Amino acid sequence: MELGSEIHIDMYDNRMEVYSPGGMFDGRLIQQLNPMTVPSKRRNPLLADFFHRLKLMERRGSGMKKIIGEYKRFENLENYHAPEFSSNASEFHVTMWNLNYAMDVIKNNPHVVKAPEDVVKDVVKETGDVVKAKANVTKEFVKAQRQIYKLISQTPQINAMQMSENMGISIRQVQRYLKQLSDLKLIVREGGRKNGIWKILDEEYEGFFKRI
Template sequence: MMVLLFKILIHNVSSSRRNPVLADLFARIDLMERRGSGLRKIIEAYELEEKYKIELKPEFRSTESAFFTVLKNLNYEGQSEGKNEGKNEGQKLKPKDRQERIIHIMKDTKNITALELSKLLFVSVSTIERDLKKLTDENMIEYVGSAKDGYWRVNK
């Protein structure tokens, strides 16, 4: 099944109710000012904020069956500095130390994924997969169950 994702240019979108049930409910309890003004109001409210920058502009995307709004945090500072710092810290760990941390994390969170581990330890998914293979080969850990519902068992 192919899902098309459209990035919405808000000023070119005709006003239409995307969820008639919610629209009617909000209208009945007087929580809707006027129909079809919400997306423009979101953009206008963002543009009035003191910390607003063009790269923080709200994004609207749509598929055939869903509508997505991305509201970026206007109060978040130091994005690039924090990312680099974390990456460097994670890469300073020696493989053995990183594998010990993986085991420690798995004791608390048995159903953790390689992607989640990579984000926690600031390394690539392939690095985590190599560590998991080594730990599995050494019988330190084992994966029990299906790919969807399984979990990690620590044998150490």
Template sequence: MKLSLKGKNLTYDQLPSNSNKLSFYYLENRFKRVKNIKNFNNDILVTLGLIANDKYTIAAELLSDENSMNSSGIDIVRFGKSISQFLERKTIKNESLLKQLDETLHFFEKNYPKIEVVEGFNRVKKSPIPFEAFREALANAIVHRDYSINSLIKISMYDNRVEIVSPGGLPEGLCDLRDYLSIPRNIIVAQIFFMLGIIEKFGTGIKRIRDAYKSHFLKPKFDIKENMIRVVLPNMLFDDSNMLPEIRIMNLIEMQLEIRRIDVEKKLNVNKSKAIELLKKLVDKNLITTKGNGRNQVYVIND
């Protein structure tokens, strides 16, 4: 499939769909609201790339109201205090990518409502996880994932973080996530999301996610594997100060994917020898392991 696409200079969503009867009410309403298009007809669908050579494209299937593609969907789990405790689960399938986006954003806002905090002499409402960072990470997962892989986007919601895992690693020949976001894997879907103002200029998504955390100690992380890309968004208001030091270190690694000794010193406000002692305990318990040596040494969760 990938060699075939490369030879034809096509992206996956430009291929013809097997469907011959699709409706686009959700897409039509969004275009009417955002772009003030009055007559959403077949000429518009051709212009958008949803019809080519008198056939619907896979992009049309993905953006249709029916969207029967098995690989298209979002599986969301809200965990409790442990990974074995499911508070709520929602699987969104057989809907337009636009509706999948909207429903997931609603689920996110329900689970991470704004919290009133004191800043100086004022009370202000703050989002535990920046909404704009989650929206950007979600939109990029929908636009850039590999739809030839029969797997859903997976979103795991914890007290201290959110993880978004999208199927498909970096396309062949790319070695940087910024390159990946600037060269869309699904060009038609990406262009429509861009036209509707859901994503901005290609390749700027990572910067916007990072900018949402620029004033915070914890930063978003991007984990790239052969068949998936994971984005971790920390909860900026999560307070684990009353937890055991070992648990706080494990929480930190889960959010940052890997940490250095100095990260423990800063987070727990301890000296070098205490940080080493705490990390050694976790290594001895086989909960974490080390990678690298000397200044390059980091600690990761032991798989």
């Protein structure tokens, strides 16, 4: 856990994302493991036991198994998406999908007979480039955006290879995210590839990780 950090819960129409500072206890990546068989380990057994006695938490965690178990009840739904877990050395992410989302889109628009993805395309076409840019923001992009902002805030001169190692993804994926952020004018590289630095242009996020 980093000093001054905090948990974030982001709510969207089609999903809920939970961000928690601090990676896996043993340094492994949850996306490379089976969440159903990951053993529960406590960083502070005394504190966990104390809160368990106050009935504020379990003595041993079982959150991932409960989440997966609840979702499996609906795995026969056409729009089923299993919950997703990912982590790196300093962060842990959980994405829980709204399985009613596609049905709600149609229900709230009785005259719409198109598939949900076609509806989104039409909305983008009618509302212009701003909405088009936002529509391109996927769940993976949002996670990568937060991670990249944090890495740039900590080390402006960081390169794609170092980002790849910190984020636990391929350098090709990192380069794709950097291009997307650059194209959206959210970040910019100043100076050369070797001696240059990254700068965050996104007013909403600039300095964000320094404030929390």
